[in-house]
Amino acid sequence: xxxxxxxxxxxxxxxxxxxxxxxxxxxxxxxxxxxxxxxxxxxxxxxxxxxxxxxxxxxxxxxxxxxxxxxxxxxxxxxxxxxxxxxxxxxxxxxxxxxxxxxxxxxxxxxxxxxxxxxxxxxxxxxxxxxxxxxxxxxxxxxxxxxxxxxxxxxxxxxxxxxxxxxxxxxxxxxxxxxxxxxxxxxxxxxxxxxxxxxxxxxxxxxxxxxxxxxxxxxxxxxxxxxxxxxxxxxxxxxxxxxxxxxxxxxxxxxxxxxxxxxxxxxxxxxxxxxxxxxxxxxxxxxxxxxxxxxxxxxxxxxxxxxxxxxxxxxxxxxxxxxxxxxxxxxxxxxxxxxxxxxxxxxxxxxxxxxxxxxxxxxxxxxxxxxxxxxxxxxxxxxxxxxxxxxxxxxxxxxxxxxxxxxxxxxxxxxxxxxxxxxxxxxxxxxxxxxxxxxxxxxxxxxxxxxxxxxxxxxxxxxxxxxxxxxxxxxxxxxxxxxxxxxxxxxxxxxxxxxxxxxxxxxxxxxxxxxxxx
Numbered sequence: 001x002x003x004x005x006x007x008x009x010x011x012x013x014x015x016x017x018x019x020x021x022x023x024x025x026x027x028x029x030x031x032x033x034x035x036x037x038x039x040x041x042x043x044x045x046x047x048x049x050x051x052x053x054x055x056x057x058x059x060x061x062x063x064x065x066x067x068x069x070x071x072x073x074x075x076x077x078x079x080x081x082x083x084x085x086x087x088x089x090x091x092x093x094x095x096x097x098x099x100x101x102x103x104x105x106x107x108x109x110x111x112x113x114x115x116x117x118x119x120x121x122x123x124x125x126x127x128x129x130x131x132x133x134x135x136x137x138x139x140x141x142x143x144x145x146x147x148x149x150x151x152x153x154x155x156x157x158x159x160x161x162x163x164x165x166x167x168x169x170x171x172x173x174x175x176x177x178x179x180x181x182x183x184x185x186x187x188x189x190x191x192x193x194x195x196x197x198x199x200x201x202x203x204x205x206x207x208x209x210x211x212x213x214x215x216x217x218x219x220x221x222x223x224x225x226x227x228x229x230x231x232x233x234x235x236x237x238x239x240x241x242x243x244x245x246x247x248x249x250x251x252x253x254x255x256x257x258x259x260x261x262x263x264x265x266x267x268x269x270x271x272x273x274x275x276x277x278x279x280x281x282x283x284x285x286x287x288x289x290x291x292x293x294x295x296x297x298x299x300x301x302x303x304x305x306x307x308x309x310x311x312x313x314x315x316x317x318x319x320x321x322x323x324x325x326x327x328x329x330x331x332x333x334x335x336x337x338x339x340x341x342x343x344x345x346x347x348x349x350x351x352x353x354x355x356x357x358x359x360x361x362x363x364x365x366x367x368x369x370x371x372x373x374x375x376x377x378x379x380x381x382x383x384x385x386x387x388x389x390x391x392x393x394x395x396x397x398x399x400x401x402x403x404x405x406x407x408x409x410x411x412x413x414x415x416x417x418x419x420x421x422x423x424x425x426x427x428x429x430x431x432x433x434x435x436x437x438x439x440x441x442x443x444x445x446x447x448x449x450x451x452x453x454x455x456x457x458x459x460x461x462x463x464x465x466x467x468x469x470x471x472x473x474x475x476x477x478x479x480x481x482x483x484x485x486x487x488x489x490x491x492x493x494x495x496x497x498x499x500x501x502x503x504x505x506x507x508x509x510x511x512x513x514x515x516x517x518x
Contacts, residue, residue, distance in 0.1 A: 002046075003066050003080040006090070007127050009039055014120035021113025028116040032101045035120070040094040047087055047479070054084070054482060061482065063087070065133070075187075075198035080131040085266065085483035088336065088476060089130045089259055092343050095465070096255040097123045100248035102458050103351045107247060107358055108156060115156060115248075118148035122252055129260050135183045136199040138268070142179070142224070145257065146172055149249065157244040164237075164244035171237040175227040182220025186272065189213060205271055211279075218273035218280065225269060228261030231284075231321055232291040235314045242310035243363075247354030250306065254313050254350055255343035262317070262339050265324045266332075271487055277325070284325040285408070289415050291318030292422035300429040305356070305363045308433060309349045312389055315422055316342045316397070322419060323404040331407025332484045333477050334400045340476060341396030341469050345388040348462040352382050355455055356437075359448055365433075370442030375450040379438040381459040388466050390430040391423050396469025 013035030020027035050063050065081030082090070100119060108115050125148070128141030146169065154165040183199070190207045191197035198204065209217065227234045242250050270277050277284075295314030302308040316338060323335030355378065356371075357363055372379040388395040391402075401423065409416040451459065469476065 001066060002042075002064060003082060003131055004078075006039065006042070007080075007124050007131070009035065010120050010124035010127060013039075014117045014124065017120060018113040018117035021111075025109065025112045028113045029101060029105055032116040032120060033098065036094055036098045036101065036123075040091070040098065043087070043091050043094060046082070047091065050084060050087060051475070051479065054478060067133075070134075070137075074136075075196070075200070076136045077134045077200060078137060079133040079200065080128075080137075081133045082131060083483040084479040084481070085263075085336065086130040088340060088479055089263060090127060092259065092340055093123055093126050093130070093256050096251055096343060096347050099347060099351065099458055099462065100251045102454060103251065103354060104246065104248045105454060107354065111155065115152070118151045119248060119252070121148040122152070122256075126256055126260060130263060133201045134199050135186070135201060135204065135268075138201075139176075139180055139183060142260070142264075143176055145260065146176070149252070149257065152249045152252075153241060153245045156246040157249070158246075159244070160240070161244040164240040168237045168241045171227050171234070175224040175234070178220040179224035180220075182217045185213070185217045185220070189217075201268070201272075207272070209273070209275075211275065214273050214276040215279065218269060218276035221264065221269045221273070222280070222284075225261040225264040226287075228264070229258055229317050229321060230261070230314060231287050231317070232294050232314065235291070235295075238314065239307050239310040242313075242350070243304060243307045247351060250310075250350035250354070251347045254310070255347040258313060258317055259339050259343060262320045262324065262335065265321070266335070266484075266487060270324065270327065281325045281327070282412075285322055285412060285415055288318045288321035288325070289418050289422075291315065291321065292419050293318075293425065296422050296425035296429060300425065300432060303365045305353045305365055305368075305433070305437065306350065307363075308365075308429070309346060309353060312349075312426070312429070313342070313346055315426065316346070316389070316401075318422070319401050319404045319419070322408050322415070326404070326408045326411045327488065328407045328410055329484070329488065330403050330410070332488065333480065334403025334405075334407060336480045336484070337396060337400030337403060337469065337473055337476060339400075341388065341400050341466060344462050344466050344469070345385045345395075345397060348385045348459065348466075349382070349389070351455075351458060352378060352385070355451070360444075360446055365436040367443050368437045369440045370438070371448055372438040374448040375438075377451040377456060377459075379434075381451065381463065382438065383434055384463050385466070386430040386434050388470075390426040394467065394470045396466045396473070399470055399473045 017028040017031040020031050062081040062083050067077055067079040070076045070078040122145055125141045125144035132138040132141055150165055150169055153161055186204055186207060187197060187199060189209060190204055193208050230238050242253060245253060292315050295311045299308050299311035319338050320335045323331040388397045391398045405416050405420060
């Protein structure tokens, strides 16, 4: 029952944090922080256990799982399982959850207990999404993310928080209902074909679908995951939500909620609807390239710092969409690394933007400039993550985007060339952001304090991780590869013949049943 405990621990901690607020504002913060540190320690133990066994596990084998009948009359099971892919995302969730609590230590002064209740509730729902192997259970946790995030933005957000919250709610709720229709359609088609009505992911794999039905059901899933990712043109809720959300909300949104959409593509859409996904792949990859270029161009045109960082997320997640629908070893490895690196680097940029807002009470780039002299540590940290965002070699984002482009080149060389242009535009907006905020002429004379010990510790941890991902990605790749190898063994997913790309030594190893590759 370890997997069940991972979810229940966060739910219980959320309730304790909320109740503890009657003793003082510091109590919910400490309860949340300690609970997440214990949760992270348990996940690290599981990760070590997984790495010790990974050479002996067959491709696609689960490290552990629990399967209990929940509503047997409807074929609904409480089925949780963990493999390398879900384990990495759980680790990212705990890491960014800890950073969100630490970043909100002084910024949240009202309803502190309820704030941490919602924060931990989101992390519990995300853990359920990354562990669920029953589609009904997956949908339950998927919708569970919506409510606390609604409160997080709506109560502790900025000036236009009501508008941003309603827009976010409508987009995600409408797309979630389309996914529910897709789940029910798959449930009934499988039942008519086999006589067994079930929501089990493992049993629904390989369900026989006509091309029309398969495409319609796949599009229901695609809508939900594309909105969460977000993919152009389903992205318009994201800049508003990021701009109005409190710092912790922006960190959770950028670092984790977007990754739930990417995980849905990887775990559910591609394996459940391989033929429809194969036919739809050219359109999805075009949307990915559009997202890369469009997001980067709009980021360059922003005058609101948080809105600028929000549009960079649209651009970076375009690489994830490309990597998933290219569906080869290199591209999938790259997509996973981009997911992790983007969570770290963009989460850090939102923490820095929030810290800057707390100090000068504005996000307007026109009112900034020349801040490096007063806050060199803040400027240095921002420079590191701005360089990560533009894809500087030696940092995690470069590894992920480079692998995606290599994998995409095997499938569609013109799209790979167009996607590469996004790296050029990213250089422009990242350096332009640094120039407008920390260099140039100072537009307003106001006192500005540098990073304190708490903020410096947050940045130090995130810098170490982004550098580690850039220099030593093999641990992450070896953790994810058995799961990715199993997902790749979807026989009905066909790819256009592409150009041969030479092996890249050191980027993983071959597991039984996967075939060759770097």
